[in-house]
Amino acid sequence: MLDATTDLKSILKNPDLLVTKAYVGGQWVDGDNGTFAVTNPARGDVVAEVADLSRAQVAGAIAQAEAAQKEWAKLTGKERAVILRRWFDLMMENAADLGKILTAEQGKPLAEAVGEIGYGASFIEFFGEEAKRVYGETIPGHQRDKRIMVLKQPIGVAASITPWNFPNAMITRKAGPALAAGCAFVARPAAETPLSALVLGALAEQAGIPAGVFNVVPSSRSSEIGKEFCENPGVRKLTFTGSTEVGRILLRQASEQVMKCSMELGGNAPFIVFDDADLDAAVEGAMLCKFRNNGQTCVCANRIYVQAGVYDAFAAKLKAAVEALQVGDGLADGTTTGPLINSDAVAKVEEHIKDVTDKGGAVLTGGLPHDLGGTFFQPTIVTGVTQDMLVAQDETFGPLAPLFKFDDEDDVIAMANDTIFGLASYFYAKDLSRVYKVAEALEYGIVGVNTGIISTELGPFGGVKQSGLGREGSHHGMEDYLEMKYVCLSV
Numbered sequence: 201m202l203d204a205t206t207d208l209k210s211i212l213k214n215p216d217l218l219v220t221k222a223y224v225g226g227q228w229v230d231g232d233n234g235t236f237a238v239t240n241p242a243r244g245d246v247v248a249e250v251a252d253l254s255r256a257q258v259a260g261a262i263a264q265a266e267a268a269q270k271e272w273a274k275l276t277g278k279e280r281a282v283i284l285r286r287w288f289d290l291m292m293e294n295a296a297d298l299g300k301i302l303t304a305e306q307g308k309p310l311a312e313a314v315g316e317i318g319y320g321a322s323f324i325e326f327f328g329e330e331a332k333r334v335y336g337e338t339i340p341g342h343q344r345d346k347r348i349m350v351l352k353q354p355i356g357v358a359a360s361i362t363p364w365n366f367p368n369a370m371i372t373r374k375a376g377p378a379l380a381a382g383c384a385f386v387a388r389p390a391a392e393t394p395l396s397a398l399v400l401g402a403l404a405e406q407a408g409i410p411a412g413v414f415n416v417v418p419s420s421r422s423s424e425i426g427k428e429f430c431e432n433p434g435v436r437k438l439t440f441t442g443s444t445e446v447g448r449i450l451l452r453q454a455s456e457q458v459m460k461c462s463m464e465l466g467g468n469a470p471f472i473v474f475d476d477a478d479l480d481a482a483v484e485g486a487m488l489c490k491f492r493n494n495g496q497t498c499v500c501a502n503r504i505y506v507q508a509g510v511y512d513a514f515a516a517k518l519k520a521a522v523e524a525l526q527v528g529d530g531l532a533d534g535t536t537t538g539p540l541i542n543s544d545a546v547a548k549v550e551e552h553i554k555d556v557t558d559k560g561g562a563v564l565t566g567g568l569p570h571d572l573g574g575t576f577f578q579p580t581i582v583t584g585v586t587q588d589m590l591v592a593q594d595e596t597f598g599p600l601a602p603l604f605k606f607d608d609e610d611d612v613i614a615m616a617n618d619t620i621f622g623l624a625s626y627f628y629a630k631d632l633s634r635v636y637k638v639a640e641a642l643e644y645g646i647v648g649v650n651t652g653i654i655s656t657e658l659g660p661f662g663g664v665k666q667s668g669l670g671r672e673g674s675h676h677g678m679e680d681y682l683e684m685k686y687v688c689l690s691v
């Protein structure tokens with residue numbers, strides 16, 4: 201564990217992995233704006249001071265990426281695959297240290313953090329292999345002397361803006377396909393969690409990814425850097441993961457140069473338990489889905505709808521499981537639930553709980569800040585929740601499980617779809633015709649059936665409606681970093 205005398209470097213097997221300078225054009229550089237502090241959300245103390253880059257420095261990184269990309273794209277897919285595999289291997293060899301760095305800056309339990317390193321690395325492994333499979337096509341000509349070819353070519357320089365909740369995987373889920381396709385990459389991590397991004401730069405350097413192909417530009421001035429990404433003609437692709445609110449801002453800015461954008465935005469996932477569900481499985485799924493990363497994921501169950509016939513039994517089982525959670529420092533043994541990222545996150549959970557009780561609902565367990573203080577909060581279940589409450593429309597992004605009771609299948613589908621979001625959804629049922637009907641009726645990019653965890657590099661992750669644009673993961677994830685060229689050949 202960390203404390204006033206034990207700093208982060210001292211608990212790493214390889215202390216050199218804690219890097220605080222920016223990684224630009226293969227060089228480790230200081231920030232023109234000095235440094236900004238990275239704090240440990242479990243303790244509130246400063247973990248590191250990180251280089252604070254200016255907009256001009258980020259423009260320089262984009263220029264270096266542009267130059268490097270031309271050479272990187274000349275490599276064969278197989279050559280890029282070999283280098284990306286080395287990057288993957290280094291992430292896995294250093295997973296324990298990368299997990300400690302991640303927990304120290306983000307707060308999630310170490311086991312979850314190490315799990316994220318493996319999840320993040322899986323995108324590098326998968327897309328390294330896909331580098332060899334960027335296929336074009338030939339199409340029979342429209343005239344006897346015409347031949348049609350379709351080429352797939354890298355889009356150019358891709359820039360990413362990513363959130364604090366998965367500070368490793370949200371970058372690799374983008375950099376993997378980008379580099380595999382032959383693009384260069386400029387990553388701006390969240391100011392709360394830059395260390396996990398910077399260590400990816402250190403391992404990229406060790407893996408032999410050429411200078412300028414992968415760059416990490418930490419900055420405390422997110423909106424300034426976002427404008428540079430959107431306005432700099434050297435950037436051909438913007439990929440963002442974060443709130444829908446910020447996604448709208450970036451899309452407006454990127455529209456000026458009609459930039460290709462991928463958007464992984466906010467969610468409001470319904471989790472439906474029908475009366476023919478396996479209740480124990482549904483409780484296990486709800487716990488994983490709701491309390492993973494302390495509820496701070498865009499695919500967390502935000503609304504739990506339980507059919508009347510099993511409502512009381514489900515609530516009792518869920519209460520027992522929630523009360524078994526161990527809240528604590530993510531680096532401490534046995535911790536299952538860490539702190540929230542900041543005080544604003546705590547305030548939002550409290551606002552949603554108060555709104556439920558003010559409108560007639562009740563707290564079944566939890567409901568208050570945890571005795572540990574700071575941003576620790578009691579895992580909470582509220583009951584008697586209805587569609588008119590804040591938690592039905594806004595994403596809580598915290599350890600709050602709101603139970604809605606329903607009777608009719610068509611009613612719950614309508615309630616589940618009554619949101620501007622459309623990222624992930626889940627339901628538990630056994631009847632085959634019900635499974636087909638509900639899976640087809642839910643207006644979401646992702647549907648988990650009898651499972652609460654859908655995250656894998658093999659699936660096309662993404663949302664519909666105001667949860668985003670594009671897909672990340674699976675072979676579909678390559679398309680966002682490729683341009684299609686139609687060649688009409690007269691022979």
Ligand SMILES: NC(=O)C1=CN([C@@H]2O[C@H](COP(=O)(O)OP(=O)(O)OC[C@H]3O[C@@H](n4cnc5c(N)ncnc54)[C@H](OP(=O)(O)O)[C@@H]3O)[C@@H](O)[C@H]2O)C=CC1
Pocket residue numbers: 361362363364365388389390391392420422423424425426427441442443444446447449464465466467497498595597623667668
């Ligand atoms: N669909 C998905 O896969 C995911 C969606 N999300 C959603 O994001 C929210 C929580 O994450 P959170 O980080 O708070 O989201 P934010 O949208 O506030 O921030 C996301 C990233 O955008 C940056 N940012 C904020 N404002 C601007 C701006 N004007 N221009 C450029 N960059 C900006 C932030 O920088 P900084 O933090 O330094 O201010 C951060 O790096 C939730 O709504 C959640 O659902 C989160 C993760 C995954």
Ligand SMILES: O=C(O)[C@H](O)CS(=O)(=O)O
Pocket residue numbers: 365366369370441464496497498499654655661
């Ligand atoms: O940031 C997130 O919430 C992730 O997209 C969720 S997942 O891909 O790790 O499940």
